[in-house]
Amino acid sequence: MLSRSSTRLPRLRRRLILGNLAVLAAFVLIGALVFDRSHRTREASARQTALNLAHALGQNMGAGFRQVDDGLQALLKRLDDLQAKGTPPPNEVARAAENERARLPAVEALRVTDASGLVLNPGDRPAISMADRDYFQAARAAPAQMVVSEPQRGRIVGGWGLVLARARTGADGKFAGIVYASIKTERLREELKHADVGPQGAATLRSRSLQLITRYAPRDPDPEAGIGTSKVSRPLLASLAQDAARGSFVSRTALDGVERVTAYEAVPGYPMLLLVGLATEDSRTAWHRETGLVAAGLLLVQALLAWGSVVIYRRARPD
Template identity: 65%
Template sequence: MPWRTSASLLRFRRYLILGNLVVLAMVVLVALQVAHASYQTHEARARQSAANLAQTLSQSVSAGLKLVDNSLQTTLKRLDELQARGVADPRELARIAEEQRSLVPAVDALRVTDASGLVLNPGDRPAVSMADRDYFQAAKAEPTRTVVSEPVRGRLIGGWGLAIARARTAADGSFLGVVYASIKAERFRDDFKRADVGAQGAVTLRSGSLQLIARHSLLDANPEAGTGTAKVSDQLRAALAHDPKRGSFVTRTVLDGIERVTAYEAVPDYPMLLLVGLATDDFYTAWRREVAVLAALMLLLEALLVAFSVFIYRAQARQVKERGRVELLAAERGALLDNELIAMVRLRDRREVWHNAALAQLFGYEPGELSGQPSRLLYLDDESYAQVGRAYQHQLETLRSYRTQLRMRRKDGSAIWIDLSGTALPDGESLWLLLDISAIKHSEEQARHLAFHDVLTGLPNRHLLFESLAFMLRDAGRNDRWLAICYLDLDGFKAVNDTRGHDAGDAVLRAAAERLTANVRINDVVARIGGDEFVLVLNQLGGLSDERHALNRLLDAFEAPFPLPGGGSAQVGISIGVAMYPRHGKDVNTLITRADQAMLAGKRAGKGRWVMVEDEPT
């Protein structure tokens, strides 16, 4: 009868629309989830890359300032010797200052003032007073510490830069003046140029009060624009309020309006902040291409679904009179679902009723092998199978969708990460969409690895070292064991880096890491904490003498020269400072600091040796 035909078509149309809406909604949901996960992965990579560069550059700045500080202390010692001999020749004073300045290429001038602030060695320029400078006043007020100035314009050498100062005092403690080193801002910019931050990236060094010291960006027409000002974004101030040592944020840079993923790192031991900004346009270009391809595929699939739905409905209208064509139309609709983009399976009582070719391909089965099989075949273990069963049962009973991410099993037994989405169908069946997200999970694991390992050598970085060492100290304390914390510095590395280039320097660092790792036990720890400095932890020692053989073996391992890229070789040794737990300290910072001091003592004594804390260099 006509009214029955109309009712049948109406019911069919409703089911068809509902089915298409469910499929389209799930496809859109999966696409959005994939796009969001990809976006987060790209942003995490950008943040981590910026953080790694910021950490490396901040450590480089700190190392350079330490060299300047050492030069100031040596100058003070030489001047004290002159004073003790009663020598007051300005030419001798100028000669000492120039000699120390020449030893540190980063220093543009090394000056000495009297107690009134008058410069005693102005060179060929008129003498001027520095009594009004902030570093002069700070050094006078606190004569025992090293003072770092705010960015300042030089009166003798001109241009923007910094002054590093220490007070001169007489034997009775009275103030005699200051010794200060001037470093032009362009010195920092030259160092920052070696960092790969892309065409729109920027490296910035700011003082503790956020005044701009130096900035490098290929976009800057005037490199000194904004120097001395503290004009920064609200996002930076908010991040510093949360964590003044390190952090990251995304915003448009105040100085040039470029949106960047910016990471900051406090310069170790000095009141300065190093910021690395990577332009979002550079990092998100690949993500936008992925989204465009995904959107195109989604639109194509949606268009196919709509087109096939219209076709099926019209065919169904004809098949009300021609029942013989029902099977053909069902096959055509099945062809739509049996695509190669998204794996689909229909279940009844958790047993396969239908699946498309993409499902068999995804799990490595031949056509027909999954027909009628229980879904347990695809799960990694009984626990995950039961857990999913309990979780989705309620949703399916109330016709709600269910979604999770879990590891499943291919035919060959290998595990694969799957984004699993299911929805209830009439007659007690359920429809499932399965998407392979192994690549996304692998990217997340790589991001986590980058956060705790040095990019160049693959060794644990400072963060992972401190975490591991804290655990090892607790374990050694519980089991009454000794630990040797060894601070290592490469002898002769700077000469290789300066004369043969950074590629040669990088090759030496990688080879040094391999030699260190090859000459320790599997339960020992080797980490790179910056530049050519490494930390070695000798674990589970029974006494103070167990480490001697290992340290001598390390020295022997560096006897052989290092081959360099392009031919030739370089002789690079190591100096080692050793602090023993619990004899020389019981916390991480104390032990590493004392090992560093012992290493510096070994350097001063002639390098190529190991020195125990409180021991005389041998």
């Protein structure tokens, strides 16, 4: 006949093993829930951070463009005053434009054309026509509006840039040409650098047709790569279809293949889109560290329980 201790010990061993397995299963479930919630929280936090950065940059860009537009309108008024005294000579036109440009540090050049598109103040460069430029034609078609060009290479100063333009009209109301401000992409890129996007993040300015105007990415070897192109990710197009003014999404950026949580916001008052992307890998490093600590804590508790079970079992055995 079996003794009580001979039947009790195997039963205790089974209970201890099953208890440890149950605790381990509970820890695995708890860990999975904690890790998933932590991942979702970090992604939501990254989205909100990107939205805040996009909003701040968009507001700053809008304010800068308004300042340039104020300069264009001030130049138009000065030209009207000169025109009231007769057709101003080219040196007077150039002086008026340069005086106004000096108040606009972001503007590379402030120029004036006649009705045919011929630049009246090309500086020390040969006179050239802008009649075929999109901004000239748009300003002529809508003389009451300020026009923003697509990104393009300058004919006088060279390099990639953006143009803001307004139409000139004579006393009879007829089109008399345009005034336009040239802003180099390097100037706009400097504004994007104010955003803390992390080691692999990016801040981007695009036209409403989604052509790349300028981009800042700390690890980008060629900051002008892709300017003038409109290659974007499908998630961006899908998000814009739902809300063209503001939104966010997660995808790999078409230009460099880096996965980012990206937020976008329309630049208020201007046909441009500001995007800020925060690399998921940058935030994932901190997430891995956090989840690693949680996992280590759970494993330690599990190890202590297992050790305690061994102690209980040994004490229950007869000497």
